[in-house]
Amino acid sequence: MLVERSLETQVSQAVDAWLTWLPRWEPSTHRGRVAPCRRCFGSPVLSAAGLGADVPHGVQHGLSTRVKTIVDRSVAEYTALNLPMLQAELDQQAARNRARSYRPTEGLEPEFEGLPLDPDPVPGAPFLFTISGLAEAADADIPALPPLTDEAKAALRQEVGLADDYANMVGREVCTILLHHRLRIQAAIGEYVEPQIEAMLEELTRSLDVPFDPHDPPAG
Template sequence: MERSLETQVGQAVDAWLRWLPRWEPATHRGRTAPCRRCFGSPILSAVGLGADVPHGVQHGLSTRIKTIVDHAVATYTAQNLPMLQAELDQQAARNRARSYRPMEGLEPEYEGLPLDPDPTPGAPFLFTISGLAQEMDAAVPALPPLSAEAKAALRQEVGLADDYANLVGREVCAILLHHRLRVQSAVTEFVEPQVDALLSELSQSLDAPFDPGEPRLGGLDAER
């Protein structure tokens, strides 16, 4: 029996809450481009995860909820949109033909993130994971072209699928409002202390920029 949308959302939030105590702040250089999945997400707004919450915390929840919406749209598409379903089936078969699929099988916390870190100016990569994936993709034959009539019909079905996704998304956001307090409580317990510790460490390093063993500028001036 298909689980209700409310049950699926509750289980997704439960899974995120079980993962959250294992979260640790990233120590690598941050990205300049915002995450398209999380930036301005109504899902995150519904549970009160604003810009002051680290992206890794946001992404773990938004990805889990997006999976629910995607599954609902996939079921609707299979039952009501035959042309779009056929196109998706062809694309899925093409994807399975690729020998290298680095975006598959990832944990929710990493789904949708860029495969490679931002390059350092003046230090190009010898190779990138996304580049290797593109090479494998180029070796797979492209899908057959569609006629103008088929393209028009497909665009119409895509529009219907988008409308249904928006409908499910609004319902999911309404359900998430009931989980808002426990999500924020978990952030207060597990996330904020780590962020505060990082800020405290940063402020200490800024207050004492010199090594304690090194003479300060004032000391040098005093000896002159």
């Protein structure tokens, strides 16, 4: 019961933080991405929260990232207590990451975590450099982790499976808890998001109805 109450508190705090951020959200004006967000597309978390495909991705991402942090933290605690091989592997990877000279994905706000580091390329306009390219160059300077024996690989795969099972269990519990927050989530969408979307649609409708300035002189 302590774990359940702890999860309920964490989810409530995550929703509170998202609701505090939501009034600052504004629709994006840049070109949309072709590939869907792997974190948000088809997410059961967003379904439980009542954030469907009609809700802008930026709004979805801010909540899904905060909830993912809760699941990740729970799995990390479980791993530290029960899965020594996986924990040792994660510790080595963490040490390797800390040795990198350039870590652009660290310290981001939840609204930006997990998003691509660079915009989609424009045909005929190549980048002089990319953030992801700089990060890969820094990563290449760090020695690779030592190889594992076949027995160690098998044992590690088993522990990874246990961690995945635990993550799925926590995820289901989190989704159940989120159902109790749907009303205030929906109320916030109606107050802060829908008016901005409606305003954009009205502006688009006006620009389509009047594709040129009526004060311009007639052509010809």
